Amino acid sequence: MSRLKTPALEDLPDGATQVLDKLGAQLGFVPNMFKTIASNPAVLEAVVNLQGTMSRVLDAKTRHTIALAVSEANGCAYCLAIHTYVSSGLGGMSSRDIELARAGSSVDRKRAAAARFAQQLVVSRGRVGDEDLSAVRDAGYTDPEILAIVTVAVQALLTNFLNNVNQTDLDIPAVGAASESA
Template identity: 30%
Template sequence: MNDFKIHTTESAPKASKPVLEAAKKKMGFIPNLMATMAESPVMIESYLTLMGLFDKTELSETERQIILMTNNRLNACTYCMAAHTAVSKMSGVDNDVIAALRSGTPINDPKLEALRTFAIIINESRGWASEEQVATFLAAGYTKQTVLDVIVGTSLKVLSNYSTHIVEPELDAAFAQVAWTKDMVSVA
């Protein structure tokens, strides 16, 4: 295990303190991932800024979570899968969608499944989607803007998933009931 400090608003570097205070105000607590990201003021600010920007897309909460959770699963980020499962449940994402995202199985809604599939393509191809793959995604009812928004969501997950792999934060109690491992096939 790497020895990264779980910062508080008192122990964090000066430039990270206001960012952690804002996270605590918004969420009611500072998740351990953010507390470890605070070691780098640029990292924590980048993550929260990009998260705020991603929330401004025209995508629904369900669609944003499809992109985020698909990347979490593909990147084997147990912390982020649990966190986003909890967020999805609190935000009213359908339980069947959550179960499909956690298990990596198709979503019953064809348009949402097209989004999940395209998020997989972007992640696995490192952005080298073919013209045919983009055309298929657009034919499902999405736009060129959505193509680029999927890349934004994927970028957000690079920040959090890769950080989690290195800093190895302990899963917060708030997410413990929806812990996830790669071999899970449904929502707890």
């Protein structure tokens, strides 16, 4: 059960309802995470704006791969479920690629390097080694793209932390442990 109060739609602050309506139109439903953070318009704006801005960096499958890799490394059940839903339903990723992303890999060599680097960011708390940077560069990423990988990873960490603190109620099918996914 969620630990933070999710306001009723009629109790939301001004402007939050429109943001939630837009998200609902994009995703087909309004995820519980957004319903909860709508109680604080500044947090809702920060999360939605960051997601909107980061949707313009890297390609969608790479962003989804990073989000899945980070959510697995950070143990966020809600984020794993929502990113699996979005990656497969809207992002065109296969179940195999989703499984690999959770393990810090991909069917695509370049995306695999981004996933490994993103997981290393989480494990090292951002203190990656020279070999980690070399590996992601050797896969073909430029320094500006590495900055994008870091920011997409931080975006995923932000929602991981919000959902882990809240223990957000799942409003989509849960995903099994990485070793159980197929």
